[in-house]
Amino acid sequence: MSSHCGFPPRPPLIELAIAFKTFTPVAMPTSLRSNSSLKSKSQQTQPSTQDLPTIPTIQEMDSWNGEILIRWIKQRNASILADDDLDTFKNLRFNGIAFLAADYRFFHKVCHLSPVASLGLEVLVDEVTNGRFISWT
Numbered sequence: 001m002s003s004h005c006g007f008p009p010r011p012p013l014i015e016l017a018i019a020f021k022t023f024t025p026v027a028m029p030t031s032l033r034s035n036s037s038l039k040s041k042s043q044q045t046q047p048s049t050q051d052l053p054t055i056p057t058i059q060e061m062d063s064w065n066g067e068i069l070i071r072w073i074k075q076r077n078a079s080i081l082a083d084d085d086l087d088t089f090k091n092l093r094f095n096g097i098a099f100l101a102a103d104y105r106f107f108h109k110v111c112h113l114s115p116v117a118s119l120g121l122e123v124l125v126d127e128v129t130n131g132r133f134i135s136w137t
Contacts, residue, residue, distance in 0.1 A: 055127055064096035073124060080120035085113050100125060 052072045053060065064072070070090065073081055081089050092111055102111075102125060107118035
């Protein structure tokens with residue numbers, strides 16, 4: 001796989017699949033479990049209203065639906081998906097795992113997103129898969 005715009009190549013999809021299957025969640029300390037169990041359901045924040053991490057782990061993003069994914073993209077840089085690109089992206093019904101498997105060519109040629117949106121989305125995919133933050137400012 002060739003690199004795009006100086007970014008190192010992303011791991012092949014099979015390596016991502018292996019990473020998901022071998023992921024072992026970290027146990028929450030008993031003190032945190034007991035405090036969180038005291039909260040009523042109305043006090044617990046729903047995932048759709050929680051602050052999303054700047055760079056989520058692959059395992060976190062794997063469970064995201066399209067709504068959470070779009071909210072994260074907008075949180076990272078609201079100008080990446082605008083107007084027609086946003087509508088197109090919503091209609092494609094992406095989820096986290098599909099997003100992580102995509103690259104510029106897929107976003108642009110298959111999904112018919114603009115070159116600018118496609119490049120911006122590829123940068124975000126690279127940030128998550130490589131675990132590094134690229135400042136937009």
